[in-house]
Amino acid sequence: MAPSGEWADVTRAVHFSAGHRLSSPHLSEAENQRVYGQCYRWHGHNYLVEVTVSGLIDPETGMATDLEALGETLQAGLLDLVDHQDLDEVLPKTITTGEGLALVFWRLLSTRLPPGSLRRVAVEETPKNRFEYAGEMAP
Amino acid sequence: MAELVYVTKRFTFSAAHRYWRRAWGVEENRRRFGPLAEVHGHTYALEVTVRGPVDEATGMVIDLVEMKTLVETEVLARLDHRYLNEDPAFSTELPTTENVARLIWRLLSPKLGEDRLWRVRLAEEPTFWVDYHGPIR
Numbered sequence: 001m002a003p004s005g006e007w008a009d010v011t012r013a014v015h016f017s018a019g020h021r022l023s024s025p026h027l028s029e030a031e032n033q034r035v036y037g038q039c040y041r042w043h044g045h046n047y048l049v050e051v052t053v054s055g056l057i058d059p060e061t062g063m064a065t066d067l068e069a070l071g072e073t074l075q076a077g078l079l080d081l082v083d084h085q086d087l088d089e090v091l092p093k094t095i096t097t098g099e100g101l102a103l104v105f106w107r108l109l110s111t112r113l114p115p116g117s118l119r120r121v122a123v124e125e126t127p128k129n130r131f132e133y134a135g136e137m138a139p
Numbered sequence: 140m141a142e143l144v145y146v147t148k149r150f151t152f153s154a155a156h157r158y159w160r161r162a163w164g165v166e167e168n169r170r171r172f173g174p175l176a177e178v179h180g181h182t183y184a185l186e187v188t189v190r191g192p193v194d195e196a197t198g199m200v201i202d203l204v205e206m207k208t209l210v211e212t213e214v215l216a217r218l219d220h221r222y223l224n225e226d227p228a229f230s231t232e233l234p235t236t237e238n239v240a241r242l243i244w245r246l247l248s249p250k251l252g253e254d255r256l257w258r259v260r261l262a263e264e265p266t267f268w269v270d271y272h273g274p275i276r
Contacts, residue, residue, distance in 0.1 A: 026196040035197055037204060095198025099144045103193065129203060130147040130186075138141035138192045 008064040009119055011052040014074050019044035020087035020096040045125045049078065049105060052120040053113060065117070077112045078105060098123050098131030106133050141192035145257060146200045148187050150210055152219035155180040156234040159224065178222070181263045183239070185214070187247065190257035201255070213246045236263050240271040248273065 021043065022036040032040050051074060055064035087096040094100045106121045122132040157179065158172040168176045187210055191200040217226070223234035228242045240261040248256045253273065262268035 022198070024197055035202075097193075097198040099146065099193045099200050100198040102144055103142055128149045130145075130149070132145040132147070133142060134145070136143040138143050 006057045007054055008057050009052050009054045010065045010067070010070070011050050011120075012067065012070055012074065013048060013050045014079060015046060015048055016079055016083040017044065017046050018082050018085050018087050022095065022097060023088075024095050047082075047101075048122075048124040049074075050120070050122040051105075051109060051118070052122075053117045054119045055114075055117055070113075073109065073112045077108050081108070098125050098129060099133075102131045102133040106135070143190055144193055144200050146189050146191075146203070146206075148203065148206055148210065150185045150187070150215065151182055152185065152215050153180060153182050154218055154221050154223050156223040156229075158233050158235070160233065183218075184262040184265070184268070185210075185243065186258070186260040187243075187256075188258040188260070189251060189255050191255050201251075206251075209247065209250055213250060214243050217246070218243075236261055236267070236269045237271070240269045244271050244273055 019042060021041060022039040023032045024035070027035060051070070053065050053070060057064045081090055087094075087101070091101075091104055094104045102121050102123045105123065106118065109121065110118045118135070120132060120134045122130060124130045155178055157177060158175040159168050163171070187206070189201050189206065193200055218239070223229055223239065226234070226242075228245075229238070232238050240259045243261065244256065244259045247259070253275075256273070259271045260268055261271075
């Protein structure tokens with residue numbers, strides 16, 4: 001049994017499929033076309049999301065987080081909103097780049113998780129592109 | 140509101156190498172490096188990670204197409220389907236995973252910027268990889 005007072009980071013990965021296009025309200029149609037190229041057209045991805053939370057390892061259960069509760073949070077707080085949806089419609093104020101999704105998923109989940117426990121949100125659009133936010137701000 | 144986001148792109152390239160110090164001679168190289176002293180090859184898996192604030196107008200840290208083109212021209216054109224021991228960077232240094240990662244960092248950091256390039260992760264095979272964060276960190 002682990003001694004009390006030890007922390008661990010626990011990661012849960014989920015998949016969802018959704019449609020989107022990259023377009024910015026700050027840019028003209030021609031600029032959107034130029035900046036985002038083929039991503040300006042409607043398309044979709046099988047997204048992978050990894051959510052990492054940190055917690056004290058409970059000496060009785062050996063768990064740093066309630067995995068079932070985390071799964072329910074991901075379902076209600078994220079998947080119910082985005083799976084098989086048009087991301088630009090369900091996240092109206094977001095430019096749905098990988099960066100934008102990592103930030104908005106962080107905000108959606110952090111309010112539902114124990115304060116301060118969210119460590120990292122990673123989003124993969126394809127196995128070649130990964131985006132991570134760990135709560136850091138530029139100095 | 141300038142959140143720092145990490146953006147990673149993954150690539151693969153295939154290259155041959157051997158661990159062989161000319162000064163050491165055959166016996167010594169074979170003794171020190173064993174099977175690694177023979178010419179062999181890998182399908183390397185490369186991850187390049189950039190860290191930066193998200194541009195408010197575009198929602199991006201970096202243009203992924205630009206990043207892809209840069210890695211293709213600076214790194215893959217030089218290392219893919221090559222014998223690494225023949226690269227000028229390895230005239231004295233051994234083409235270990237560590238040193239290849241350092242070379243990739245040196246090729247990319249002037250283009251991406253020292254403050255933006257965060258990590259080069261290079262895997263020789265799925266069970267072994269090296270992370271390099273630059274000479275300062």
